[in-house]
Amino acid sequence: MAKSDSFFIRASVTTQNDSTYDEEPIDLGAYVDALGKSVLRIHNIAISVTDSTGTSATVGAEKSAAAQFQLCTQTQLDTVLPTNKSIVASGMLNAYNHTGGTDVASIVSESFDNLPQLWTNGYLIAVDTMYIGAEASPGFAEDVTISAVMECTVESMSQAAAMALALSQQ
Helix, strand or coil: CCECCCEEEEEEEEECCCCCCEEEEEECCCCCECCCCEEEEEEEEEEEEECCCCCCCEECCCEEEEEEEEEECCCCCCCCCCCCCCEEEEEEEEEEECCCCCEECCEEEEEECCCHHHCCCCEEECCCEEEEEEEECCCECCCEEEEEEEEEEEEECCHHHHHHHHHHCC
């Protein structure tokens, strides 16, 4: 397989703090062409959970809050389990603000369920659109933005293998 130098794909989705699922497409058409034998390999994914300006999202006074995200090869209507065949990566952040006013969280825990840092050979993508989806609980005092930075390369594979992979991810 021919490999390219690595490059970065960046995507964000902003979700309201009302437990509604929001999703944005990530166009991969410049990199993926299953009929042309071109696929994308994601080597690494970095995720940030912030407010709309990139700083810490605030949590209401004495409130707990949760935000979750997923990167998928198919569009979704809501968050799905990591066992869903379209999941590439997913994770969650839980926060608590024990102060008497709206502020950044006092306690934060994160759980990234399925990151490629745990994969030996990365994650092959053969569909021309991925989706970044997220939702956040009302404990947040503002909307939450989930941003992903993916380190990728483009590779060639046989047309039959590329098409089989694309079909398995739809």
